[in-house]
Amino acid sequence: MNKIRAIQPDTLRRKVEDAVREAITSGVYAPGERLIERELCEGLGVSRASVREALRRLEAEKLVHTVPHRGPVVASISVEEARQLYALRAVLEGYAAQEFATQASDAAIAEFGAAAQHLREAAGSGNTDHVLRAKGILYDIMLSNCRNDLVCExxxxxxxxxxxxxxxxxxxxxxxxxxxxxxxxLVEAFQARDAAKAEHVARLHVINACAVALKQLSARTHQQTLDAVS
Known part of the structure; x- marks a missing residue:
């Protein structure tokens, strides 16, 4: 009797998809950079069919864009598109924080506090991947306990x-x-069950992050323009 289950094709596809997504979002592949199927296959040790399926799904997420005569490349975000994304994110994240403050269990709030401490430790390491993962855990806790599936999605x-x-x-x-x-x-607001403060802090957090992101994106876009005409 087999004691281990065979890896299902869908499980492999998700693993390939997750690996490529992480490489893109962590900056291993820069915006506009080609994603060469052969190199991905060799690096991940999987078939071209698995890589192509993963790239199709990432294209649906708008992380990958297919360019005629070049193939798949990492998607770029314009300054205006980023501004719109952050504006809507601020509203929805503020709402999620407000609901988390009143709807989450004491255990979930304690879990968020522990995750915030883990984020601070990750930040002290200076490792970008660790910080992004720790930040992702924070959001997972808040979204999983705000009791609004549509906002989460x-x-x-x-x-x-x-x-x-x-x-x-x-x-x-x-x-x-x-x-x-x-x-x-935000941890303090959650612990106090202060929904108004939680909503305000969550929105402010996104607005402040947006200001830095747009500044850096504008500078990068300007440099790319200079490089193109030089």
């Missing part, structure tokens, strides 16, 4: 695209201390 769809910008903005030396302080304020 929309925000989780945003996060993949926003992660194209988050790695640089979050780790910016002038932003990181303020980001951690805002998360600490």
């Amino acid at each position: 929309i925000l989780r769809g945003f996060y993949s695209r926003i992660n194209l910008l988050r790695a640089t903005s979050l780790m910016h030396p002038e932003r990181l201390p303020h980001s951690l302080a805002e998360i600490d304020a």
Whole structure:
């Protein structure tokens, strides 16, 4: 009798998809960079069919864009598109925080506090991947306990695209201390069951992150324009 289950094709596909998504959102592949199927197959040790299916799904998330005569490339976000994403994220995340403050169990709030401490420790390591994962855990806890499935679905769809910008903005030396302080304020609001404060802090956190991300994106876009005409 077999003691281990065979890996199902769908499980393999998800693993390939997750690996490529993480490489994109962590900055291993830069916006506009080609995703060469052969290299992905060799790096991941999987078939071309698995890679193509993963790329199709990431294209649906708008993380990948197919360019004629070039093939799949990492998607780029314009300044205006980023502004719109952050604006809607601020509203929805504020709402999620407000609901979490009143609807979440004491255990969930304690879990959020522990995750916030883990985020601070990850930030101290200076490892961008660790910080992004720790930040992702925070959001998972809040969204899983705000009791609004539609808000969860929309925000989780945003996060993949926003992660194209988050790695640089979050780790910016002038932003990181303020980001951690805002998360600490959010923990305090949750512990006090203060929905109004939680909503305000969550929105402010996104607005401040947006300002840094847009500044960096504008600078990168300007440099790319200069490089193109030089």
